[in-house]
Amino acid sequence: MQIKNSKFFGVFESDEKKRRIFTENLVPGRPVYGEQLVRFLGREFREWDPTRSKLAAFIMKGADQIAVRPGSRVLYLGAASGTTVSHVSDIVGKDGFIFAVDFAPRVVRDLIFLAEHRPNIVPILADANHPENYAHMVTLVDFLYQDVAQPNQIEIFLKNASLFLRDGGFGMIAIKARSIDVTRKPKEIFELAKESISKKMTIVDFRELGPFEKDHCMILSKRREGR
């Protein structure tokens, strides 16, 4: 098996029949959640499992761009235990950094253990619903990523984008139809989500994440200049 660059900076793929994607381990020798480590030409890669990470699912579903790249400054809302965060940390590398926000002390505990080994992660225990509560702990960023299961997740996304995302920066939101409204059809919810996001941002890409994640979609959008 050989590992080669993919079309996204910082993301790699194998040449096998069944496509697998990888990121280059920022902390060689140390897996984060039991993922496979692969050595190739003296470099170490971590397999990125699309059933465990929505960003990986988005790539597997044929994303045109992922907007996050080496050196990006990232605000990550809904970091949880840091599965996806660890891959984003691999991608942005030594020159980038990630503010990883989550509300639950239990998962921020795991995030702290992760951040101890990865110098580009800042864990923040705060409610993404109230950006004013952590405005004194973060900076402006190039990329906003959000994966929170809240009924008002779109409002949260827009609030954070309006305060922390630089002009021309990209925001990506994983939408879980179930947590917005269990009784409505996911497709309807996705349409509504696109509509409300497009009022403030320019939508660049939209993909449903099945079969990796049921009733989820990913929306990539760009902040308009000078707003």
Added chain:
Amino acid sequence: MNYIFSTCIGSFLLDENFRILKFERSQDPLKSNEKIISGHLTDEDIALLKYEHEAVLLRAEKLNENMGYSSDKKLLRKALSALSTPEYFSLFREASLKICRRAISKSVTPDLLIIQQVNAISELSKSANLLSKRLREWYGLYNPELSEEVEDHERFVLKVCSLSKEEVRGESSMGGSLSVSQLSSLISFAELVRSIFEEIRRQEAILEEEMKKNYPNLTAAVGFSIGAKLISLAGGIRQLAEMPSSKIQVLGAEKALFRHLKTGARPPKYGIICQHQEIISASDKEKGKAARKLASRAGIAAKIDYFRKVQNAD
């Protein structure tokens, strides 16, 4: 016009083009963080204000001091942009790690311990049940009559342990004969199951004390066991106190509730509170009504326990 922007790593004096004129680094990020969150000036703000009286404070959070400040988003964004460099990032990282560690240690409250204990008890019960069934099968080869005679698992296990001598078997027993080592391994397994039952009793006694001590009203309203399970299902006493009683009523019946919401099937009448004596003893027709009453009482009690923390007899 100059600005002062306060952060957990210290305060920045910025000129009108948002260039950093001066950075007053925080000696104690925990303290600076507390001050900013509670809407007060940090020591660094005060130092910068002495240096530059006219500067306008920039705060996203409300400032509870008797002075003007700005929360203008455009200005805040410019300040946030000025700090977005690798040097400040590593300071933010250091400060955030400290703040998070402190916050996590503070987040350990009695309800979290109770949730773990309730779940431990429920898992112990499940294990005890499972192992008791295995013991019955195993012991049934040796002395099937006892298994028939005693239906309750716990009493059965106790009997097996106390009657460990071969004499216990009647003349006409259907059981086979076991060697000494076969019998002793059977008995040692029984001892283990007995100790699990003992552990459940012990844990329940401690849980009852903890519930009475920390949540006296909830305990008085629905009993310690259901009270603790409600806290566990809600995810904490705050969540329970903020929950409408209609939701408390169906806690533990999520499967039926979502089936109802999705398919329009009949809604569940009650969740975990159905274990309460008042509901068990209510007639079938009155069960729903009793559940509604009990849930609202539990809700009120949880609110009192969370917001007031004072004993209120009924």
